[in-house]
Amino acid sequence: MSRPTSFAARVARRPEVVVSAERHVQAAPASVALLLACSDVLDLWPGAGGQDGGSALLPVGPPRRLRTSYETEARWTGLGAMPGSAVLRVSPQGRSGTLLRLQLCCTDDLGRRLRPAADRFLAGLAHRAEVRALAG
Amino acid sequence: MTAPAEAPVQRNGYLYWVTKLVLTVPLLLVLRPKVEGLHHVPASGPAILASNHTSFYDWLVLPLVVRRRRIIFLAKSSYFTGAGLRGRLRRYFFTACGQVPVDRSGGGAGEAALRTALRLLDEGNLLGVFPEGTRSPDGRLHRGRTGVVRMAMASGAPVVPCATIGLFDVAPTGRILPRLSRRRTVVRFGPPLTWPAPAQDGAPEGTVLRQCTDELMTLIQELSEQEYTDTDARGLHVEGRT
Numbered sequence A: 001m002s003r004p005t006s007f008a009a010r011v012a013r014r015p016e017v018v019v020s021a022e023r024h025v026q027a028a029p030a031s032v033a034l035l036l037a038c039s040d041v042l043d044l045w046p047g048a049g050g051q052d053g054g055s056a057l058l059p060v061g062p063p064r065r066l067r068t069s070y071e072t073e074a075r076w077t078g079l080g081a082m083p084g085s086a087v088l089r090v091s092p093q094g095r096s097g098t099l100l101r102l103q104l105c106c107t108d109d110l111g112r113r114l115r116p117a118a119d120r121f122l123a124g125l126a127h128r129a130e131v132r133a134l135a136g
Numbered sequence B: 001m002t003a004p005a006e007a008p009v010q011r012n013g014y015l016y017w018v019t020k021l022v023l024t025v026p027l028l029l030v031l032r033p034k035v036e037g038l039h040h041v042p043a044s045g046p047a048i049l050a051s052n053h054t055s056f057y058d059w060l061v062l063p064l065v066v067r068r069r070r071i072i073f074l075a076k077s078s079y080f081t082g083a084g085l086r087g088r089l090r091r092y093f094f095t096a097c098g099q100v101p102v103d104r105s106g107g108g109a110g111e112a113a114l115r116t117a118l119r120l121l122d123e124g125n126l127l128g129v130f131p132e133g134t135r136s137p138d139g140r141l142h143r144g145r146t147g148v149v150r151m152a153m154a155s156g157a158p159v160v161p162c163a164t165i166g167l168f169d170v171a172p173t174g175r176i177l178p179r180l181s182r183r184r185t186v187v188r189f190g191p192p193l194t195w196p197a198p199a200q201d202g203a204p205e206g207t208v209l210r211q212c213t214d215e216l217m218t219l220i221q222e223l224s225e226q227e228y229t230d231t232d233a234r235g236l237h238v239e240g241r242t
Helices: A007-013 A029-036 A039-044 A108-135 B014-031 B058-065 B084-096 B111-122 B147-155 B206-224 B233-241
Strands: A016-025 A056-059 A070-078 A081-093 A097-107 B034-036 B047-051 B071-076 B100-102 B126-129 B159-165 B186-189
Touching (some): A016 A108, A029 A081, A029 A097, A029 A108, A029 B206, A039 A108, A097 A108, B014 B058, B014 B084, B047 B058, B047 B206, B058 B071, B071 B111, B100 B111, B111 B147, B126 B147, B147 B159, B147 B206, B159 B206, B186 B206
Parallel strands (some): B047 B126
Antiparallel strands (some): A016 A097, A056 A070, A081 A097, B159 B186
16 A cells, blocks of 8 residues: 655655746736736636646635735646646736736646646736726 | 706715714724724825725714714715605705715716816815725625726825725625624725826826726725625626616
């Protein structure tokens, strides 16, 4: 019978990397931060509803305001692997634009699998923010 | 028929002070509000208090904690147009409290209230506004309406974001008498915001108004710790009625 491995042991065996995904949005940082305070925003994460192997991004808290930007933390889980952490930073870029930067802390092989999901999440968030900004 | 130039407002608002005098002790005992950041409210001069709106008690608890200044609230016009004895009493109460009726039917209907608000700010008053436009039907923070930013840009007055916490549990929408709770309510004020007037004399663009309103709502969300939902609170009220 095999003994269950500890979290520390699993991390030591599978060192974590940071996977970054970025997206420019034509909307103000505060508008994006407001969307991030909605409970349904994480439904934009592919597989949040149970498809795609069931990976999900779970919020840790509402967005925090920093000096010029906003930051929110989340944990992702699923894909049959150990949970990892994610940080999404919303920073001003240009006259009225925003840069979204999502960083996932996970193992290397999992990072490669999660990268497309991260891109799709940011694209969905950007679309929602831009549609809303145009609506006035 | 042309729209009135300004909404009717009773200048002294004597009933505001009478209500405050009568209700201060009972409300302090029932709500036990903990106040944070009151120093952000200017002691004099024009300013706009922009608060979340989860309960009937919001407009009672804010005057309770802002002791030195009278807050002139913008209130829905139906409070001033009711029929029958109840309607007449309500109209008398809100008028004698010096509140400003706002026609919320959309388009240019609220222009008279906006003009009145600008005059009151010009006279150095403190206005109380609920940017969501109505009480939250579900306790969440709803999308802000852009009127408060229009007022701030046109007048140059600072907007003090504020939030009441715990009042939805005490008296949610539709409830008048408060539930007794062991939890203290909290009233938080944040640092004032100001926005520059539009470059030309014309009205600011809709996208600019939306961005500034979102900036304000982000601060209110941070102060209130409410979940945000990007929906119109008034729309939910209408759906609930139909």
